[in-house]
Amino acid sequence: MASADDLAIQCSDVRKSYGSRCVLDGVNLQVRYGSILALLGRNGAGKSTLISMLCGLLNPDSGSVRVAGVALNGKRPNALGSAIGLAPQDLGLYPQLTVMQNLMSMAMVQGLRPRNARERAEDLIDMFDLGKQSGQRAESLSGGQKRRLHTAMALVHSPRVLFLDEPTVGADVEARSSILQVVRGIADSSTAVLYTTHYMEEIEQLGADVAFLDGGSIVDQGSIHDIIKRHAAPSICVSFVGGLQPEVIGWVRTGDGLEPDRPIDDPGRTLAALLSDQHCRDVQLKDVQVIHANLETAYRNIVRSGGGDSVAYIASGNPGYPERPEQSQALSGISGKENR
Numbered sequence: 001m002a003s004a005d006d007l008a009i010q011c012s013d014v015r016k017s018y019g020s021r022c023v024l025d026g027v028n029l030q031v032r033y034g035s036i037l038a039l040l041g042r043n044g045a046g047k048s049t050l051i052s053m054l055c056g057l058l059n060p061d062s063g064s065v066r067v068a069g070v071a072l073n074g075k076r077p078n079a080l081g082s083a084i085g086l087a088p089q090d091l092g093l094y095p096q097l098t099v100m101q102n103l104m105s106m107a108m109v110q111g112l113r114p115r116n117a118r119e120r121a122e123d124l125i126d127m128f129d130l131g132k133q134s135g136q137r138a139e140s141l142s143g144g145q146k147r148r149l150h151t152a153m154a155l156v157h158s159p160r161v162l163f164l165d166e167p168t169v170g171a172d173v174e175a176r177s178s179i180l181q182v183v184r185g186i187a188d189s190s191t192a193v194l195y196t197t198h199y200m201e202e203i204e205q206l207g208a209d210v211a212f213l214d215g216g217s218i219v220d221q222g223s224i225h226d227i228i229k230r231h232a233a234p235s236i237c238v239s240f241v242g243g244l245q246p247e248v249i250g251w252v253r254t255g256d257g258l259e260p261d262r263p264i265d266d267p268g269r270t271l272a273a274l275l276s277d278q279h280c281r282d283v284q285l286k287d288v289q290v291i292h293a294n295l296e297t298a299y300r301n302i303v304r305s306g307g308g309d310s311v312a313y314i315a316s317g318n319p320g321y322p323e324r325p326e327q328s329q330a331l332s333g334i335s336g337k338e339n340r
């Protein structure tokens, strides 16, 4: 159990509505210094709204928020500015300034002296692999280079708490990997990072903890390992030529195939047992789909079961046996005025 001094972000029973639309309905969240928390949720779940609140840019209707030891209480105290860094979803660059000038001006706004600002800008240019673009105007950068510069600008003053809202949108594989490396390094140097993404593999690469925002509240939070254990079980879906669905004890009919009616440990052994069943003698195997127990499966199961159901699901301590996860990869949501 973390002590209050270890906690960079504490928010308790935070509620927010836009007009009659309730977006956050009692959010409780804690993030420790030196850790990365990936805040996940479908488009419109309220992640950016929550981040805006944690940065003091938006007032909650009720609830309490404490960031870097500062209680926000509906206002943004000056002390918060130097403690936090924010790279929102929408890019915020000065298009006419070069990469170096963007970073230096931001560093000076944050109170660094010109000499220190230059040194810090050089370090960040190095960290984000923008050396070749240092003298280039921001407006002429590629989408991924802009995203890296935008993220670097949130770091000029070495904040203790960093908010990154989809920092890898538009970044290619190398740019993404360099951003992830920097983020991991920052957390290792004891900064707390709240990170949103729609790419599950990033969370695995970061070794981040995960919190799921769904139905206006955090329906579960934990390490990747714990989340997978609680919400994802490996399974298989077996279909037969002609859409036949033999009746086999321990298997249920789903779609045009069969699935085991309980969690399985070994897909191969489970399949062999099915095929050796007397009821499968006269059918011909068409396809076997293996459903992996990974973060994406857990995400789909949590989101599909909805906020209220998820809480019951978690409280039971039983990973249960959810319906077959869909295989679609369509998780990304792109917005922002300069996104490509």
Ligand SMILES: Nc1ncnc2c1ncn2[C@@H]1O[C@H](COP(=O)(O)OP(=O)(O)OP(=O)(O)O)[C@@H](O)[C@H]1O
Binding pocket: 018, 023, 041, 042, 043, 044, 045, 046, 047, 048, 049, 050, 333, 335
């Ligand atoms: N200023 C606003 N006025 C009214 N409604 C808003 C406002 N900002 C956000 N919303 C609504 O609140 C909900 C949550 O939006 P938010 O941007 O926080 O979601 P998100 O989880 O960050 O989504 P995404 O993954 O798409 O970025 C959405 O339905 C959005 O339309």
